[in-house]
Amino acid sequence: MKKVCSDKVELVTFSDLALLRVTTSFVESSALAFGLGPDETIQLTLAVEEIFAHLCKTVPHKDPIWLNVAGRGYEVETEFIFSCHEFDLRVFNLACVQGHGEDLECTDETGMMIASRMVDSFSLEHSKSKLKLKLIKEKFYPEIEQYKETCPDYSGEINVREADIDEIKDLIGLASVNYPKINLPECFRYPGKVIDMAAYGYYHVVVAVDHSGMVAGGITWRWESEHLVTFRGPFVTPALKSSQIPDRLIEHLIEQTARTKAIGVICSWPTSDLPGSLFEELGSQYFMNQGQKTEVKAYFRQLNEDPGNTLVVHSCIVEFVKKKTQELFLGRQIETLIYTGESRFRHSVISAKILRSSDRAILRPVIYGDDATDNLMAHVRLLNNDGIENIFFEMDLGFSQYGMFAPSLIECSFKPRFLIPLAGKSDIVVFQYLPGETN
Amino acid sequence: MSSFWRLEHLLPEYVKNFEAYTPSRPDRELMKLYGCSSLHRLNNNENPLGPSSEAQKAILAFESSKAAIYPSGDSYYLRLKLAEKFDKTPDQFLVGNGANEVITFAIKAFCEQGDNVVTADKTFAVYEWVAKFSGYEAKLAPLTNFEFDEQRLLDLIDNRTKIVFICNPNNPTGSFWNITRFRSFMEAIDGEKIVIVDEAYAEFVEDGTFPNCLDLIEEYDNLVVFRTFSKMYGLAGLRIGYLCAQEAMVDAIKKTCVVYSVNSIAQIAAVSSLDSDEHIFRTRKLVHESKSFLTQHFNELSLDYVSGEGNFLMVKLPISDTLAYRKLMTRGLMVRTMSGFRFPGFIRISLSHLPIMEELVDGLKKILK
Known part of the structure; x- marks a missing residue:
């Protein structure tokens, strides 16, 4: 599958409410330019407004705030980066703490919590002297619920390789028909999203195909963190469950991730076809x-x-x-x-x-x-x-x-x-x- | 601007994305962590016999006061010795702080932004690493039947390819191209690209069809051969290796060479090692015996293995190789996991003395129970 590079634009702004409009306009125009729908863009812009207002109250006046907006086809990520050694980090708790013990209550929602509801992923990371606050808003994709059961005849040698667009759809169909919902990645409900994620290199889909190009199985993975890869599967057609396909899919996953920053691969929702001994x-x-x-x-x-x-x-x-x-x-x-x-x-x-x-x-x-x-x-x-x-x-x-x-x-x-x-x-x-x- | 911002902006993307290699801790630390009273290192393909007796004598004879003096910057006497041994001129050799350093020299000398190198996917990782952290693409051809595949390598070559790396015999599969295959590959390359042949394990090969590429240098002006003193000659701790090519090629690579990187003791020991035929004979005998011992036991245990040339072999385990590593470590046995070589499930074992091989087989039997 042809890989697409993500687009990124940067703005250096300051902790100053007078720049609120500049900041939100920057995010809004960037998100629209990166293909986010109008409704999703509004939600992201509102979340950014909440965050920026919160930062203006908490980051020392006129301190620089780096704002990156990245478009990855299927989502837009807005990242605020700022230094944090000069003020009280406590204000970056999602919850504000008032009182003590049983009398504990949260009297005032922080802008961050309000913002987190408007986006699909919210995170605040701290490392040494910097804080990174990320908001991710995903594109809208239609959900596909029904797949037709098929019983193809597989023939010839099975090859394991990176999936193309049609093969991704075929794998999602195969997995959706043959495995319980709990074994399926949430994104499988939206095949278009999976295809876009794979195109941007955010999600990896590998399939086992027979001589005629029929999909007989597959596995998917993505980076959970800098050092950890999470995978889902392996998914295998019932006709070839006892074959070497699950082992080959796992081997492919390991070969692809072994000379990277990953220290390990992890799966919390394995299918019954996972070769457990490995x-x-x-x-x-x-x-x-x-x-x-x-x-x-x-x-x-x-x-x-x-x-x-x-x-x-x-x-x-x-x-x-x-x-x-x-x-x-x-x-x-x-x-x-x-x-x-x-x-x-x-x-x-x-x-x-x-x-x-x-x-x-x-x-x-x-x-x-x-x-x-x-x-x-x-x-x-x-x-x-x-x-x-x-x-x-x-x-x-x-x-x-x-x-x-x-x-x-x-x-x-x-x-x-x-x-x-x-x-x-x-x-x-x-x-x-x-x-x-x-x- | 804080140091974070400076680093973020100064570090090239290809370095940011590269994960530094973590070498293993010293034995004493590992034994403490894994709770074992001894440790056999079977992970780095070192020579269990150590350096030759000639090299050991040379090392002992080194006057400690000379540690204050810079070494010969271009390993003068070693190059003379190499020239005499291989019937070449001293200027056809370039000596480095281990073969890894000469790999870096060669890539630095020939590659510029946008260039690539071609090699196999399942081979010694340093060609790929140096290319990547220098900002060049490493194009990787899959092996076929555990061997470098000529056609797949040729298929990857494009007009930005500068170097093709061939590991012969290949680490970790031990497979090698014979003279006919090698010549045919060189003809297909037709002098258009630099071909670097890493012969780190050449001294272990007894098969007569093995192409001693040092003998072919006069025929091909695009051929560079790497050799090391770390494996057969048992000088891994001193870090010394070299490359050999036609003089024009060596002159070109020399431009990126950091002089004085090879220490005096290493140079003296390497010179003495080149006379030790007896050492090669004894090492080959030990390798042969250990290999036969292990393969026989792997057959009995129904474990698949890949055993070719070199002082190592690979065996496939029914459990994860990284788990096997940890379990064996608790028994004082350190092997090399092969996931990093893109052979998941395999471990590579450096061949050593028979009692240690017996201990390894015993350990494997216990962890696989």
Whole structure:
């Protein structure tokens, strides 16, 4: 499939409300130029307005704000980048914390939360002296619900290769007819979106085709983060379930990702055709949907030789980390994080990524502070009130100060579910908010 | 402007997108992390016999006071020795801090923005890496039956291709082109592109049809041959390798060469190594015995393997190679996972002394139970 490069325009603006109109006009015109529909453009522009107004209140007056708008055919991403060392990061919590303990309440929604509702993905990332705030608005695509069942006769040698447009459609049809909905990526409901995502290199679709070009199976993947690839599948036609196709699809995935920045590939919704012996089980998470709970296992495969590492872990999760590292044969020296009475920040900061289409929020620590428990509770309440049921917290063990969040997480009914080797600076422990669950 | 902004704007995209290679930690650290009391490194295809006795004597004879003096900037005596051994002129050799450095010299010398290099997808990664982090495209031809495929390489060549890299014998499959195949490829190239043949494992090959490409240099002015002292000669820790070509070619590559990068001890040890035929004989014998031992056990265990020339072989496991690596590490056995070579599920084992090979087979049996 012919790859298309994404377009990007940049604006350097300043923290000054007088520039609000300039900023929103820039985003609006760029989004329209990048092919976003008028309705989606309005929503994105309104979200940008909320964010910019919020930044003008919080970023020191006249400080520069870099604004990038990228068009990727299927979506437009707006990214605000600004320095953050000179003011109180607390204002970048999605939830504002008022009161303490049981009296905790969120009296005023932040502009960021309001903005997050107008877009498909919202995220705030913190790294050293910069903050990146990303808003993604997707193009509208028609949903295809019905596919006709077909029983083609496959002949000749099977080849595994990158899919073209028709083959993507055929694979979506094959998967939709033969696999339960839970095994299908959400984007499979919109074949046009999958084709556009593949054209822009954001989504990879590989198919197994027979001699006559008939699609007999496939696999899809995308980059979850800088170091992690998530995949879905393998999908195989019932006629060839016992063939080598699933193995070949997995091998292709590994060959394509092995000499990249990826440290591993992970699949949380594997089909029954996943060659399990080639993967390691990391643990399980629950998928909550309108109160209904489904347990799903996460399968992982490291792509490189694990270099070994020393981890500093809070005592309340040390047993979990020991158990997981032993199960995975990871060379880890585990030391217990000890608080030695040093002064701490009064206020904690948590970054958030909200993925509305998959009903998921991922929280990450930025700064530990005395109000960590209250802050976590405030985030959970806010997200729950917004109808988001699947709330995760990712703790990178490469930053020992993040470990201080562990007791607060446990207190707020987060449970450690799995450990992903080297998915961040070091291993990442994934917690899930599971009220009423025992470990 | 903060350092973040400076870096973001100063770093080229092709460097930003490149992931730095992480070398393994020192043995003592690894043993602590994996809880093992000893560690056999079977991952880097080093020579278990070490350097030849001649090289060892030369290393011991090095006067420590001479550490204060710069080495010969162009490895003068080593080039003389190489010229004498291979019946060439000293100016036909360029010595580097390991063969990896001469790979970099060659790419730097010939490629400019928009150019590409062609090689195989499942071969030594450094050709691809150096091209990529220098901003050039690496076009990769799939192997056929674990061998470099002439036609697939030729199909990838375009008017911006400058270099074709051939690893002969190929690491990690051990396959090689014989003299007929090699000549026919050179004829197809017709002098239009530079052909670099990496013969890092040439000294291990006993097959008479193997094309010692040093002998072909006078015939092809576009041919460059790489050799190393890291494998057969057991000097991996000293980092020394070289390239050989016609003088005009060497003069061209020399322009991008960083002089004084090869240390004095490495040069002295390399000179002495070239006289050690006995060492080659003993190493070949050890490789032969270990290879027979392993292949016999892999047959018994019904494990598929790829065993060609060189002091290594690849075996396919029914579990992930990266998991096998970790499990073997807990038993003090370090192998090379092959996912990074685009052979998922395979591990590459450096051939070593029989008792260590026995330990490896035992370890494999236990982790595959």
